[in-house]
Amino acid sequence: MEIRQGIPVSPGIIISEALILDSEELRIPQRFVEKDAIDGEVARFKQAVEDSNKSLEQEIDRLESEIEIHARILGVHRDLASDPMLHSEVEKLIRDNCYTAEHALSRVMNRYVRKLQDLKSPILRERVHDLQDVEKLLLSTLLGKRIEGLSNLKGEVVVIAHNLTPAQTAKLDPEKVKGFATDMGGKTSHTAIMGRALGIPAVVGLDNISTSVVGGDRIIIDGYRGVVIIDPDEDQVTDYLARAVEMEKLSLHFRSQAKLPAETIDGHLLEVHANIEIPSEVKSAIEFGAAGIGLYRTEFIHFQSPTGGEEVHFENYRSVLESLDGLPLTVRTLDLGGDKLPEGGLEEENPFLGCRSIRWCLANPEPFRSQIRAILRAGVLGPVRMMLPMITTIPELDKSLQIIDEVSSELRESDVEFDENMPIGVMVEVPSLALIASHVADRVSFLSIGSNDLVQYTLAVDRGNEHVADLYDPMHPAILQLISQLVRTGEDHGVRVSLCGEMASEPIYLPLLVGLGLREISVSPQLIPEVKQVIRNLLDYDVRILTERCLRMSDGESISRELRLWAVEHLPEVALRLT
Numbered sequence: 001m002e003i004r005q006g007i008p009v010s011p012g013i014i015i016s017e018a019l020i021l022d023s024e025e026l027r028i029p030q031r032f033v034e035k036d037a038i039d040g041e042v043a044r045f046k047q048a049v050e051d052s053n054k055s056l057e058q059e060i061d062r063l064e065s066e067i068e069i070h071a072r073i074l075g076v077h078r079d080l081a082s083d084p085m086l087h088s089e090v091e092k093l094i095r096d097n098c099y100t101a102e103h104a105l106s107r108v109m110n111r112y113v114r115k116l117q118d119l120k121s122p123i124l125r126e127r128v129h130d131l132q133d134v135e136k137l138l139l140s141t142l143l144g145k146r147i148e149g150l151s152n153l154k155g156e157v158v159v160i161a162h163n164l165t166p167a168q169t170a171k172l173d174p175e176k177v178k179g180f181a182t183d184m185g186g187k188t189s190h191t192a193i194m195g196r197a198l199g200i201p202a203v204v205g206l207d208n209i210s211t212s213v214v215g216g217d218r219i220i221i222d223g224y225r226g227v228v229i230i231d232p233d234e235d236q237v238t239d240y241l242a243r244a245v246e247m248e249k250l251s252l253h254f255r256s257q258a259k260l261p262a263e264t265i266d267g268h269l270l271e272v273h274a275n276i277e278i279p280s281e282v283k284s285a286i287e288f289g290a291a292g293i294g295l296y297r298t299e300f301i302h303f304q305s306p307t308g309g310e311e312v313h314f315e316n317y318r319s320v321l322e323s324l325d326g327l328p329l330t331v332r333t334l335d336l337g338g339d340k341l342p343e344g345g346l347e348e349e350n351p352f353l354g355c356r357s358i359r360w361c362l363a364n365p366e367p368f369r370s371q372i373r374a375i376l377r378a379g380v381l382g383p384v385r386m387m388l389p390m391i392t393t394i395p396e397l398d399k400s401l402q403i404i405d406e407v408s409s410e411l412r413e414s415d416v417e418f419d420e421n422m423p424i425g426v427m428v429e430v431p432s433l434a435l436i437a438s439h440v441a442d443r444v445s446f447l448s449i450g451s452n453d454l455v456q457y458t459l460a461v462d463r464g465n466e467h468v469a470d471l472y473d474p475m476h477p478a479i480l481q482l483i484s485q486l487v488r489t490g491e492d493h494g495v496r497v498s499l500c501g502e503m504a505s506e507p508i509y510l511p512l513l514v515g516l517g518l519r520e521i522s523v524s525p526q527l528i529p530e531v532k533q534v535i536r537n538l539l540d541y542d543v544r545i546l547t548e549r550c551l552r553m554s555d556g557e558s559i560s561r562e563l564r565l566w567a568v569e570h571l572p573e574v575a576l577r578l579t
């Protein structure tokens, strides 16, 4: 049994079998054999080594004349696979524990990998990849036809991975994949956002969970507290099952009230919208009481169909609007880059500071124009707003608005129906834009604070890097000052200011956000019922006083402590979640 603490990113508790994504999506279906099958299991392992070596030899012969370096690498793999120490350790585990050959092999390989990872020498650490390659080779030989890939899983699993790319998360089947845990990632990394979109418990930033767990291990993932337990004992399983039931009861209670308005005790009405990644999320957003879609992240449309262009975008918007049945939709133009990259995407030294988002769009005007056409056309099917991400300068905004004007003229000239009066807004995600917000407010219809990035860019902390996750603090006074200023600027210019970053779904932050004067937020669909319930328990007068107090504080830690104490006193249901 081993308990690991990571960063909770998607609520829920799950107890299931692990599938290690990094060992090439191979799942070990069985961990134990009967005592009388032990000799057969050892023989099976030896045969797999022999077969693997044979195929390695053939490959080496083929490559030696052509690509010598590859032949040399395979030579290293052959030597590792033939290592007598490896063989005797695997055999011992099979004989002592009645493990299957696959499970014993994975355990031994895992131990080797962990030893290598602890070494100071980068050259030796590089050997980890060789070991993992040998493990995959032997495992696939052992599993033969029994290989189960991510796309054809037969049973329920939790996925354990170093990281999950958007392309991998797109392949996850929520019917079978019941949770995930990763080495990398922070609270607002794209992997974390996907966990919430899939509605499954997820914990990230676990450092080396992918090499600590063996495929088939029993795992508990607690997405409320960020705890992962490898091979739990029976008492822990019983405790967690009971806790899961209790939390489910609380969620059901929140859900039963989800359609009630998000109105404070003293009558201030807030709009709680949903952030979505894929059209199928709209249904749950409505069920969970969303007032509309406040952020439709459209990158998935691009990943699934990079050359699909206008029609593919239009079809997606049409289907979302159909489900929304008159509720408003805010479509964000492509925000590619950073950690939202397709497989084999643009590699940059500092992707979050590189050709990301609107910069990519302005550098690739054709896909940008196609998307704008699709959004403008969708505007005749329902209330649509268009939102531009990661603007940092006024010329960049003006250029984008000019392109929207040009596309509108083209549509007009071609007699294509579109919304002539579509509200255009920007996301405030970079401090440079927040500081010149009054110039922005003169040009657009609404501002939406993208706090995930605003925190990252203001505090110089990579939102996806678990090693600096403790510095990623949305309660840093600088962030609160920026939000406060933005709300004031919006009021002065008659421009609506909303917030669509993950911080709006943290129950303890909500009193402060309401106290700062925000009247519209957008969060992951499954978190809406709780967010609305918290708002219904607030007194605007009280939270303004709380906010005044927090704005005078000099550090995020004191502000968070103050908010936590306040929640324990005023929001008993939230307090239950915090324990």
Ligand code: PEP
Pocket (backbone or CB within 6 Å): 188, 193, 295, 297, 335, 429, 449, 450, 451, 452, 453, 454, 500, 501, 502
């Ligand atoms: C944000 O930055 O707060 C935001 C909502 O955008 P994303 O998380 O997609 O970068």
Ligand code: MG
Pocket (backbone or CB within 6 Å): 389, 429, 450, 452, 453
């Ligand atoms: Mg962003």
